[in-house]
Amino acid sequence: MASSAKEEAKPKPRLIVRLGVFLASHHILFSAVCCTAGIIALLFLPSLAKNTYLSENALIPGSANTLFSTEDVQEANRFAKGIEAAIGESRGGTTEIPKFIAQQTKNLGAEVYYHEFLPDSKCFHPLKFFTSMTNNMAAKPNGTYTNFGINTVGIIRAPRGDGKEAIVLVTPYNSQKVTPNELLSLALGFSVFSLLSRAAWLSKDIVWLSADSQFGEYSAVSSWLNQYHNPMFLSHPVNLDTKIYGANQILYKPDGTAEKAELMAFKRAGTMAAALIFKVGETRKYGDRDSVTMYAEASNGQMPNLDLLNVVHYLAVHRQGFRVNVETFNSLLSSSWLRVIAEVFQNLGSLLRKINPDWKLDVTVPDYVEGTANLASSMYNQALGVPTGSHGAFRDYQVDAVSLEFAPAFHLKNENAKSSFLLRGGRLTEGVVRSVNNLLEKFHQSFFLYFLTAPSKFISVGVYMIPFALLLAPLPIVAAALAGGSKTKGKLEDECKTKGNADDLQMEGGSWKWLKSARVLLIIQFWAVLVSLLPYYISQIPGAMPIQYAVIWAVLSITILIILYAMFGSPSRAGVEWKLLKATMITSITIGMGLMSIINFATAQLGALILIPMCLFSRPLRAQLEMNFLPRTVLLASNILLTVLGFPPAAFLIMKGLSKGSWTVDIVGDFWLWMEFLWEWSSATYLYVFLVHLPCWLLCIHVLLHPCYQPESKMKQDVLDMCTMIEAQTRPKQWGGPGGLVRLGLGKGLRVSPSKAGPGLGLVG
Known part of the structure; x- marks a missing residue:
């Protein structure tokens, strides 16, 4: 009666606690349902895409009549012919084009100057992973350099502005070998810049950057942006007259000290409101009309404001008749x-x-x-996490930018078609500048987190987070169920609850067993950090092939892992229970995925699609021996398949095959080049692969090969022995009387200790 009254007086747990206990007791079914729903929701995303719309009313694209006319087209043609003549006169030189562009820009009444830069030396440095990849102007030594680039920059001061904001136009070209398409890009950029120099409606400064892309488009733009946002204050102004890169004697007259000082003085406009990079790509062999491809992805998954893409799409399709495309997996x-x-x-x-x-x-x-x-x-x-164009350099400074690549559907020698293309391309660029010029503040109304399913359709962050949340939901439930004990412990509590002494049950050191699995996790995480730093030192070996680098990397990684296990003990020798090891692994996945979703959500989404099913399905192979043939075969095949697909080189092969449609055999060498590509661009995906994905994959291997598995029959026998001993506490005299100590050979060596309150016994294992 007293015990029943005590149970009635005991308050019931909260609903969320009961719900958690219920889900933990059915965690296998809950995990299967959530993972299946997450994959189905991911496949449903293209059906849930919305049509794009303008959130900022001030943009009003296409509301004003365009001023770009056939006269501007003729000026573009004259500019292109002038560059061709300058190239013919240069006889292989690379400075005649900047000189011609600077002279033509100066004739428009705009400010002009040269920006000289050295090629960007990208290399992996473990202590400067997230620093800017741009050139550090202050760190460049003086001397004569024959390998340098020259950007030509023109600035139009807005007649109705205060000089606090600017719009940047970028046209890249290779000064070493200018192609007809690049000539057309420069002609288009100059004609638009010439029109804007006469525009009375401008309220923002216009900056035209003719980027010398002989070292890459990104390098030319990023070096200029670095100096634009990080001014260099020289202690000796006379340094402007010294020979820095060897271009002084070529660009300027022997006695042109004043001209040199004017053209070398770095000039700035206002804060950049937006940037538009446009170039003419290869001619389409098959197509009914000219097309424009938009590139918007920047470093670590950053995207420009969606309104900027909506303005470009609206003007290109509904005003100029272009076909707008985005990059796709063919x-x-x-x-x-x-x-x-x-x-x-x-x-x-x-x-x-x-x-x-x-x-x-x-x-x-x-x-x-x-x-x-x-x-x-x-x-x-x-x-x-790697920019798809030079617009990524602007996004590093929180400037919204997009790259447009025109693909003409005509031969460049067709003058009529080329004039029509220049007319529509110029009007498109003018329309985008007009819309951005109308803004009174930076882009902020529309989305920054989105996926594109078409040029005019997008999936917002509130929708594409659903599959990730469904995949991530089972992880804390499964970790709690594994760490809290197996079904056997739940049955033990249910059967012994009627005795009123279930609260006295304690496993010896049970609350500290997780430290063993935590130690294993720390060892593997430390190994992963060392493995992520190895490429920096391996790449210092001269003359080696990528496959040789990869083999050295693999051998050193395995050697370091063996040494760490010899020093601190492997999981098999540490006596770690596989359930606690799996619970620790799932906990680390949850933390890693959560952090990665903040840095780059797309990486976390794709990683969850590969990693979470592999970890949830993992189970010791010895545990599958007691199953029937069909479930044992299905579980074994699933474990092997998911483990193979979860191996980073195998996952890379799948991604590459889907993206490029080619399944190469040299997976080791290609994987090294891919990882080298990631660390050169300081992509956070590199850190994810080695600090989240690889440690969890190795822990999953440990779970599969775990030798210390206790059969279900043995666990059931231990439960029966425990309940028998608890029942015996009502007859203490048969066990040596109250306060006595009797050792029982039950399972793992249980012993009975004196209870702190009355005749109750405490069970310790």
Whole structure:
């Protein structure tokens, strides 16, 4: 009676606690449901894409009549012919083009100057991983350099502005070998700049950067941006007259000291409101009209404000008749399995629309396939963490920028088609400048976190987080269920609860067992840090091939792991329970995925798609021996398949195959080049692969090969022995009387200790 009254007086746990206990007791089913729902939700994303719209009313694209006319087209043609003549006179020199551009820009009444820079030397440095990759002007030594680049910069001061804001136009070209397409890009840029120099409606300064891209478009733009935002104050002004890169004798007259001082003085405009990079790409062999491809991905998945892309798309399609494209995975466009999924979703959407017409999930098969290919490309480029163009250099300084690559559908010798192209391209650029010029503040109304499924369709952050949340939801539940004990412990508490002494049950050192698994995790994490630093030292070996670098890397990594296990003990010798080891692994995954989702969500999304099913399915191979044939075969095949796919080189092979459509055999060498590419660009994906993905994969291998597995029959016998001993506490005289101590040979060597309150016994293992 007393015990029943005590139970009635005991308050019930809260609903969230009971819900957590219920989910933990059914964590296998909960994990299967959440993972399946997460994958299905990820496949549903192309059907949930919204049409783009303008959030900032001040942009009003296309509201004003364009001023770009055929006279500007003729001026562009004259400019292109002038550059051709300058190239012919230079006889292989590279400074005649900057001189010609500077002279023509100066004739417009604009300010002009040269920006000289050295090639960017990208290299991995472990202590400066997230620092800027741009050139440090103050660190450049004096001397004569024959390998240097020269940017030509022109500035128009806005007649209605106060000089506090500016719009940047960039046209890249290779000064070593100027192609006809690059000539057309420079001509288009100059004609637009010439028009804007006469515009009375300008309220923001215009900066035209003719970027010398002989060392890469990004290097030329980033070096100029670095000096623009980080001014260098010289203690001796006479340094302007010294020979810095060897270009002084070429660009200036022998007695042109004043001219040299004017053209070498770095000039600035206001804070950059936006930037537009445009160039003319290769001619399309097949196409009914000219097209424009937008590139927006910057470093570590950063994207410009969606309103900037919406302005470009609206003006290009509805005003100038261009076909607008985004980068896509062409291999998925002809995928048969993707078409099957598209047909299933099409039928499901038709059914849902009949039930409720407001559910607009009906999507055609071609639209779904194209949307999935574009979505995969957008996610991959963001997850890679490497800019897709020189617009990424602007995004590093929180400036919204987009790159436009024109693809003409005519031969460049066709003068009529070229004039029409220049007319529409100039009007498009003018329209974008007009819209940005209308802004009274920076872009902030629309989205910064989004995926593109088409030039006019996007998936916002509130939608694409659903699959990631579903994949991540089972992790804390499974970790709590594994760390809190197996089903056996739950049965023990249920059967012994009626005795009123279940609270006295304690496993000897049970609350500290997690320290062993935590020590294993720390050892593996320390190993992962060392492995992530090895490429910096391995790359110092001269004359080696990528596959040789990769083999040295693998051998050193395995050697370091063996040494660490010899020093601190391996999981098999440490006596770590596999459930606690798996719980620790899942906890580290949860923390790593959460941190990575803040830095680069696309990387976390793709990583969760590979890593979470592998970790949730992991189970010691010896534990599968007591199962029946069919579940044992399915679980074994799943563990092996997911573990192989989770290995970083194998995951890289899959991503490369889907992106480029080619499945190469030299996976080791290509993986080294890929990782070298990531660390050169300071991509956070490099840190994710080695500090999150690789340690969890190795822990999963330890779980699969765990030798210390206790069969279910043995655990059930231990439960029966424990309950028998608890029942015996009502007969203490048979055990040596109250206060006595009796050792029992039950399972793991249980002993009975005197209870602190009355005759109750404390069970210690």
